[in-house]
Amino acid sequence: MRETPMSNCERDFILKAIEERKRLDGRQTYDYRRIKITFGTDFGCCFVELGKTRVMAQVSCELVAPKDSRPIEGIMFFNIELSPMAAPSFETGRQSELSVKLNRQLERCLRNSKCIDTESLCVVSGEKVWQIRVDVHVLNHDGNLMDASSIAAIAALSHFRRPDVSVQGNDVTVYGPEEREPIPLSVYHMPISISFSFFKQGTFLLVDPSEREERVMDGLLMIAMNKHREICSIQSSGGIMLLKEQVMRCSKIASVKVSEITELINQALLNDKMARKAGERCGFAESMPQERITALKMDETPVEVTDAAETANEIISAAEDPPQTAASPVVPLPGVGQVGNGLKNSWGLDEEEEEEEEEEDEEEDEDKGMKTSQQSDRSEGNVVEISDSEEDEVIVLNPETSCTAKRSDSSCDQKGAATSKKTHKR
Amino acid sequence: MALIEDLKQRVGSVLLPGDEFFLPTEDNLTLTELRRPERLVFGPGLRRSGGRLTAVKGGVLRHKEPNVFWIQSQQKRYVPAKGECVVGVVTAKSADVFKVDVGGSEQASLSYLAFEGATKRNRPNVQVGDLVYAQFVVANKDMEPELVCVDSSGRANGMGVFGGGGLMFTVCLGLVRRLLSPSSTLRVQLEALFPGELVVGMNGRVWARCADVTRTLLLFNLIQSCESMAPTQRDELFRRVQQGAL
Numbered sequence: 001m002r003e004t005p006m007s008n009c010e011r012d013f014i015l016k017a018i019e020e021r022k023r024l025d026g027r028q029t030y031d032y033r034r035i036k037i038t039f040g041t042d043f044g045c046c047f048v049e050l051g052k053t054r055v056m057a058q059v060s061c062e063l064v065a066p067k068d069s070r071p072i073e074g075i076m077f078f079n080i081e082l083s084p085m086a087a088p089s090f091e092t093g094r095q096s097e098l099s100v101k102l103n104r105q106l107e108r109c110l111r112n113s114k115c116i117d118t119e120s121l122c123v124v125s126g127e128k129v130w131q132i133r134v135d136v137h138v139l140n141h142d143g144n145l146m147d148a149s150s151i152a153a154i155a156a157l158s159h160f161r162r163p164d165v166s167v168q169g170n171d172v173t174v175y176g177p178e179e180r181e182p183i184p185l186s187v188y189h190m191p192i193s194i195s196f197s198f199f200k201q202g203t204f205l206l207v208d209p210s211e212r213e214e215r216v217m218d219g220l221l222m223i224a225m226n227k228h229r230e231i232c233s234i235q236s237s238g239g240i241m242l243l244k245e246q247v248m249r250c251s252k253i254a255s256v257k258v259s260e261i262t263e264l265i266n267q268a269l270l271n272d273k274m275a276r277k278a279g280e281r282c283g284f285a286e287s288m289p290q291e292r293i294t295a296l297k298m299d300e301t302p303v304e305v306t307d308a309a310e311t312a313n314e315i316i317s318a319a320e321d322p323p324q325t326a327a328s329p330v331v332p333l334p335g336v337g338q339v340g341n342g343l344k345n346s347w348g349l350d351e352e353e354e355e356e357e358e359e360e361d362e363e364e365d366e367d368k369g370m371k372t373s374q375q376s377d378r379s380e381g382n383v384v385e386i387s388d389s390e391e392d393e394v395i396v397l398n399p400e401t402s403c404t405a406k407r408s409d410s411s412c413d414q415k416g417a418a419t420s421k422k423t424h425k426r
Numbered sequence: 427m428a429l430i431e432d433l434k435q436r437v438g439s440v441l442l443p444g445d446e447f448f449l450p451t452e453d454n455l456t457l458t459e460l461r462r463p464e465r466l467v468f469g470p471g472l473r474r475s476g477g478r479l480t481a482v483k484g485g486v487l488r489h490k491e492p493n494v495f496w497i498q499s500q501q502k503r504y505v506p507a508k509g510e511c512v513v514g515v516v517t518a519k520s521a522d523v524f525k526v527d528v529g530g531s532e533q534a535s536l537s538y539l540a541f542e543g544a545t546k547r548n549r550p551n552v553q554v555g556d557l558v559y560a561q562f563v564v565a566n567k568d569m570e571p572e573l574v575c576v577d578s579s580g581r582a583n584g585m586g587v588f589g590g591g592g593l594m595f596t597v598c599l600g601l602v603r604r605l606l607s608p609s610s611t612l613r614v615q616l617e618a619l620f621p622g623e624l625v626v627g628m629n630g631r632v633w634a635r636c637a638d639v640t641r642t643l644l645l646f647n648l649i650q651s652c653e654s655m656a657p658t659q660r661d662e663l664f665r666r667v668q669q670g671a672l
Contacts, residue, residue, distance in 0.1 A: 001531075004515075004527065004529070005515045005517045005527050005555070006515075006555070007515040007555050007556070007557050007589065007594055008553070008555035008556060008557075008589075009556075009557055009589040009590065009591070009592055009593070009594055009633070010593060010594050011555075012590075012591070013591070013592065013593040013639075013642070014593075016591075016639055017639050017643065020639050020640075022639055022640065022643060024593075024643065024646070025647075026643070026647065312670070315666075315669070
């Protein structure tokens with residue numbers, strides 16, 4: 001199926017909005033969309049959501065003969081699948097230009113940076129080595145596939161465990177997971193790709209372009225970096241001229257983003273490990289108790305509101321205390337306990353539409369409470385979410401961020417007010 | 427008839443693809459009594475094959491007197507239907523027709539004579555990438571769909587090329603119907619917020635323009651978030667926006 005054409009009015013509007021420093025989804029220039037990392041029940045399976053972009057990475061291994069030129073090194077193999085499920089314009093079975101580009105970039109990002117110790121994958125020199133295969137499936141395309149794929153691939157590689165082997169003479173024995181504990185790969189560092197899109201011949205820069213932004217951008221710069229601020233690969237496409245300062249600025253932004261995302265991956269890995277150790281439900285199993293097919297996919301719709309923070313502050317300060325009713329524990333769902341009504345919701349966007357009881361007056365409060373309790377539930381499992389709204393504080397790169405800094409300050413105020421309110425309530 | 431009773435009982439309930447009803451088979455014909463068979467009309471989502479009536483879409487069963495039944499679903503896929511007005515994107519210009527993408531399985535054709543005041547000499551000024559609001563005159567599964575930008579009396583009647591400065595986006599078809607329905611509270615609520623222009627096509631494409639970029643973006647985000655909100659939540663949201671944005 002052919003791609004939906006982009007109309008002139010969309011193009012003009014997006015460019016105009018970018019000139020006014022606005023984005024369609026209400027993000028700031030350097031904001032990432034919400035990143036969510038989930039691991040499967042198996043080792044080496046990782047789902048990454050970047051806004052509406054969804055990517056799954058699966059790592060598998062196999063004993064093969066090594067390459068003649070490198071007899072003591074294991075083999076890394078990367079493959080990106082773009083199926084029509086992701087976007088109707090993708091075709092199966094044919095290597096499109098985009099998939100070749102993504103594949104190449106992923107290889108450069110992960111293999112050529114030597115983030116995995118390939119020598120430890122050698123079993124018998126010159127005869128048997130492990131081949132590690134990383135399959136990245138794009139489930140939904142809403143822009144910035146490269147970043148999502150690189151996060152998914154490195155998280156899946158860090159999560160993966162290969163079977164233990166022993167060598168006696170010429171015999172190689174592979175032990176199943178029951179006989180011997182599988183061995184994790186040795187990951188030296190985590191290269192993560194960060195995409196920057198340029199508009200109007202490099203005048204405007206955006207981090208994490210969405211699908212529509214990707215279609216109107218003039219150029220793209222992808223920087224793969226690890227948290228030690230070592231650049232693993234850098235690629236510019238689209239044929240625009242970039243100044244040295246622009247690249248330097250991008251690399252500075254990238255270093256901030258990479259350290260955040262690395263932290264997130266580590267947290268997700270840690271959560272998954274704890275959940276597995278405790279024998280709790282992990283991976284997709286956590287979606288089972290709710291018995292909803294959409295349980296893994298909860299969308300929050302962002303709404304762009306100008307000076308929202310100030311008005312929210314006013315509303316919070318003007319609002320009366322929520323009614324002190326339910327003092328006894330409420331069980332809205334099996335497996336979710338809740339005391340009190342939680343914070344008064346000042347936003348009115350709820351994810352839990354299905355459970356809401358419309359006739360209740362304090363329905364908003366209830367929902368909010370449910371949401372927070374669920375989120376805390378989940379953070380015990382292996383899902384970590386960050387929202388990137390107030391991270392601008394760390395970036396002080398150019399003088400015009402003063403307004404954004406102010407904005408994040410005020411949002412911090414709001415947060416502070418909210419939490420103080422909450423503690424007061426509990 | 428048992429089937430009608432059965433269907434009427436389930437009006438308003440959710441049906442899933444594969445849910446079945448059985449049409450009654452007349453075992454013994456009465457020759458003495460003169461009976462007119464009742465006429466049943468099945469709309470989108472219901473399919474009859476032989477003695478079985480199957481739901482082929484997930485959604486809520488709706489009913490209209492006397493005997494019209496259909497399933498109201500939240501789908502995004504558009505199937506062209508004759509008489510519907512849609513928002514299309516011009517993708518190609520050829521000798522005498524424009525090709526227009528309407529989001530259906532096939533591109534529609536739009537003759538350059540089908541504009542108000544267009545003659546062989548006087549061609550309309552349409553560029554590739556422009557938005558058109560047009561009506562289907564031919565839409566069936568075997569032929570290429572055909573659009574016109576004039577009504578039966580040759581007037582534009584609001585149709586034609588539009589779209590300077592606004593933003594086009596896609597929502598689900600159910601929301602489009604809700605926006606267009608005369609009894610829609612959603613539109614009234616939107617109108618109450620701030621002035622703006624809205625072009626709504628039956629193919630799920632909506633074009634919006636307000637005084638400035640911020641408001642257009644706000645309108646865009648509001649409409650998109652309405653897709654998945656109960657009326658009470660929507661009221662709450664609109665109230666907050668009114669307090670927050672103005």
